[in-house]
Amino acid sequence: xxxxxxxxxxxxxxxxxxxxxxxxxxxxxxxxxxxxxxxxxxxxxxxxxxxxxxxxxxxxxxxxxxxxxxxxxxxxxxxxxxxxxxxxxxxxxxxxxxxxxxxxxxxxxxxxxxxxxxxxxxxxxxxxxxxxxxxxxxxxxxxxxxxxxxxxxxxxxxxxxxxxxxxxxxxxxxxxxxxxxxxxxxxxxxxxxxxxxxxxxxxxxxxxxxxxxxxxxxxxxxxxxxxxxxxxxxxxxxxxxxxxxxxxxxxxxxxxxxxxxxxxxxxxxxxxxxxxxxxxxxxxxxxxxxxxxxxxxxxxxxxxxxxxxxxxxxxxxxxxxxxxxxxxxxxxxxxxxxxxxx
Amino acid sequence: xxxxxxxxxxxxxxxxxxxxxxxxxxxxxxxxxxxxxxxxxxxxxxxxxxxxxxxxxxxxxxxxxxxxxxxxxxxxxxxxxxxxxxxxxxxxxxxxxxxxxxxxxxxxxxxxxxxxxxxxxxxxxxxxxxxxxxxxxxxxxxxxxxxxxxxxxxxxxxxxxxxxxxxxxxxxxxxxxxxxxxxxxxxxxxxxxxxxxxxxxxxxxxxxxxxxxxxxxxxxxxxxxxxxxxxxxxxxxxxxxxxxxxxxxxxxxxxxxxxxxxxxxxxxxxxxxxxxxxxxxxxxxxxxxxxxxxxxxxxxxxxxxxxxxxxxxxxxxxxxxxxxxxxxxxxxxxxxxxxxxx
DNA sequence: GCTGGACTTTACAGCGTTGCAGTACTTAAG
DNA sequence: CTTAAGTACTGCAACGCTGTAAAGTCCAGC
Numbered sequence: 001x002x003x004x005x006x007x008x009x010x011x012x013x014x015x016x017x018x019x020x021x022x023x024x025x026x027x028x029x030x031x032x033x034x035x036x037x038x039x040x041x042x043x044x045x046x047x048x049x050x051x052x053x054x055x056x057x058x059x060x061x062x063x064x065x066x067x068x069x070x071x072x073x074x075x076x077x078x079x080x081x082x083x084x085x086x087x088x089x090x091x092x093x094x095x096x097x098x099x100x101x102x103x104x105x106x107x108x109x110x111x112x113x114x115x116x117x118x119x120x121x122x123x124x125x126x127x128x129x130x131x132x133x134x135x136x137x138x139x140x141x142x143x144x145x146x147x148x149x150x151x152x153x154x155x156x157x158x159x160x161x162x163x164x165x166x167x168x169x170x171x172x173x174x175x176x177x178x179x180x181x182x183x184x185x186x187x188x189x190x191x192x193x194x195x196x197x198x199x200x201x202x203x204x205x206x207x208x209x210x211x212x213x214x215x216x217x218x219x220x221x222x223x224x225x226x227x228x229x230x231x232x233x234x235x236x237x238x239x240x241x242x243x244x245x246x247x248x249x250x251x252x253x254x255x256x257x258x259x260x261x262x263x264x265x266x267x268x269x270x271x272x273x274x275x276x277x278x279x280x281x282x283x284x285x286x287x288x289x290x291x292x293x294x295x296x297x298x299x300x301x302x303x304x305x306x307x308x309x310x311x312x313x314x315x316x317x318x319x320x321x322x323x324x325x326x327x328x329x330x331x332x333x334x335x336x337x338x339x340x341x342x
Numbered sequence: 343x344x345x346x347x348x349x350x351x352x353x354x355x356x357x358x359x360x361x362x363x364x365x366x367x368x369x370x371x372x373x374x375x376x377x378x379x380x381x382x383x384x385x386x387x388x389x390x391x392x393x394x395x396x397x398x399x400x401x402x403x404x405x406x407x408x409x410x411x412x413x414x415x416x417x418x419x420x421x422x423x424x425x426x427x428x429x430x431x432x433x434x435x436x437x438x439x440x441x442x443x444x445x446x447x448x449x450x451x452x453x454x455x456x457x458x459x460x461x462x463x464x465x466x467x468x469x470x471x472x473x474x475x476x477x478x479x480x481x482x483x484x485x486x487x488x489x490x491x492x493x494x495x496x497x498x499x500x501x502x503x504x505x506x507x508x509x510x511x512x513x514x515x516x517x518x519x520x521x522x523x524x525x526x527x528x529x530x531x532x533x534x535x536x537x538x539x540x541x542x543x544x545x546x547x548x549x550x551x552x553x554x555x556x557x558x559x560x561x562x563x564x565x566x567x568x569x570x571x572x573x574x575x576x577x578x579x580x581x582x583x584x585x586x587x588x589x590x591x592x593x594x595x596x597x598x599x600x601x602x603x604x605x606x607x608x609x610x611x612x613x614x615x616x617x618x619x620x621x622x623x624x625x626x627x628x629x630x631x632x633x634x635x636x637x638x639x640x641x642x643x644x645x646x647x648x649x650x651x652x653x654x655x656x657x658x659x660x661x662x663x664x665x666x667x668x669x670x671x672x673x674x675x676x677x678x679x680x681x682x683x684x
Numbered sequence: 685g686c687t688g689g690a691c692t693t694t695a696c697a698g699c700g701t702t703g704c705a706g707t708a709c710t711t712a713a714g
Numbered sequence: 715c716t717t718a719a720g721t722a723c724t725g726c727a728a729c730g731c732t733g734t735a736a737a738g739t740c741c742a743g744c
Contacts, residue, residue, distance in 0.1 A: 115391040693737085
């Protein structure tokens with residue numbers, strides 16, 4: 001049985017509360033007493049019991065992160081950043097996989113784990129922000145694109161503008177027959193709707209009419225979906241000279257199809273993705289993309305939670321909307337490879 | 343303030359304990375009473391407080407998973423499988439990133455979060471199994487290759503045999519000048535030592551002498567390390583006709599360097615990796631590799647924890663060693679591309 | 685010496701839950 | 715009719731911790 005304050009107190013010859021005071025850094029403890037207590041703590045290997053602290057009304061030091069699927073690199077990297085950002089505060093992160101299911105997202109924000117966690121960072125894909133109320137809920141931060149203001153804090157890039165920037169990058173290279181892979185296949189796919197909107201905006205601004213069949217919907221966001229969508233596009237006889245893919249994974253799949261058919265990237269078709277996952281830096285060719293600064297987003301999300309935890313619910317300021325800058329990262333899949341060496 | 347048993351009891355007109363009995367499925371509750379209590383639970387949105395349960399000596403429904411870094415696809419995918427395997431049991435997973443630091447690994451097994459979690463699944467990279475004692479620790483399961491029996495349950499493939507199989511696959515294709523990328527750069531890198539040993543065994547069995555300089559050490563296991571190691575190998579003037587890489591990420595980096603130098607894969611150099619991460623199925627060329635059946639490993643690890651949680655510590659059986667079958671997955675990076683179509 | 689104040693330590697209650705012990709009733713067995 | 719066994723429910727205590735209140739200690743200043 002692990003030791004508690006009781007055991008430490010007995011060993012140090014003081015009251016339970018004095019040990020508690022030492023553990024919590026209360027100032028009015030005699031140095032000599034503090035030393036004796038500390039010695040007992042070390043000797044017994046005492047660790048405070050967060051369950052008891054939590055029960056007492058305190059914080060547990062655990063926050064939740066809800067993502068659709070860790071097996072997707074984008075969310076895995078995001079999760080890694082969140083865990084890393086939480087560590088310096090002594091927080092650990094509990095992971096929920098929502099599988100993109102709206103009911104799971106709602107349950108979580110409604111407070112499914114409310115007793116176990118101090119706050120939740122949610123990367124929702126299926127639920128409109130306005131519906132994400134937190135009844136008995138815990139402090140929440142939403143990540144990613146949302147089309148309406150919700151009742152909780154929100155951190156994201158301007159997804160429409162980013163998609164437009166990606167498209168303009170292709171336009172700037174002289175491409176005019178620009179397709180898009182990853183059009184939404186259902187109305188709840190908010191993120192993809194934004195990206196499609198940005199694509200359309202950029203084309204319209206350049207005075208280019210949208211071509212029928214150049215917006216290819218996908219059923220999922222996996223490499224396989226990108227590969228399959230690209231094949232479908234080519235099989236219609238379409239011959240784009242550039243493709244904007246709504247995620248890097250789609251782009252990597254699309255490139256795979258292009259190369260299999262001996263279509264040069266970027267010679268024949270330039271490809272740009274979105275997310276700047278790690279794999280984009282090492283693919284062949286390396287993938288141009290939009291960098292949403294996930295590390296910064298993770299840090300801000302953790303900081304926002306940190307602020308909320310320090311607030312009285314009564315005096316809490318209204319939900320905040322934080323906009324993070326994105327940037328276009330131009331790599332080989334649009335610029336081409338540098339001169340070869342051997 | 344979220345409702346507790348007290349509130350539910352008041353609403354249903356029964357005692358606190360009866361509500362507790364309903365929540366826990368105690369059999370001797372009259373159907374009519376049960377229905378009334380259930381109605382109150384639903385109306386108030388009652389959720390049991392795991393902190394209180396835990397304090398009372400019960401289980402919290404939270405397990406920990408310790409991995410070096412979620413931003414590495416191998417561990418991210420593993421984590422995804424663990425979270426998915428835990429979900430049907432109603433467990434949530436708390437993620438610790440150890441950064442490959444032995445002290446963190448030791449702290450965790452020693453019971454750093456002992457009060458918050460019911461068990462821990464650890465994927466250690468820096469600590470010999472024998473040192474992973476759990477003093478006040480919680481039920482633990484170790485994943486991955488270990489060179490000595492430890493005091494806790496352990497699930498892994500036979501890493502030496504798997505590396506030998508990978509090397510034999512290259513030998514079977516007629517390759518004789520086989521290099522290895524990812525030799526350990528320090529003695530604690532147990533996993534890589536095993537894989538190097540398997541490589542050497544296979545070569546020796548085939549009567550091939552090890553060449554000096556054909557075992558390239560790496561400082562990390564990232565794509566960049568693989569790319570850099572491959573460049574280093576080629577810059578020495580070595581001309582291998584095959585490379586066994588200790589991880590898929592190293593292999594993808596190595597392939598990147600080869601292609602940049604116009605060395606055909608697998609025409610000039612066949613490459614095989616290890617891990618079967620998702621990216622290996624979609625790289626260009628697709629990557630041959632060893633599949634360690636991570637999904638199965640995750641499932642077994644969760645099941646082992648489940649068994650341990652149901653046991654009295656006194657009657658607990660001794661640590662188990664579970665061996666999972668691996669298999670060689672031959673793809674384009676060793677077999678070549680199928681005929682092209684357009 | 686006495687008062688007041690700062691410093692140091694302590695007792696107690698209660699957070700939400702469940703194991704245990706126990707009460708009150710009902711039914712079956714002897 | 716008595717006893718035993720079973721069913722339905724309840725009350726209490728304790729898990730480990732910390733906020734509050736309060737008690738005890740010490741010393742400066744009058």
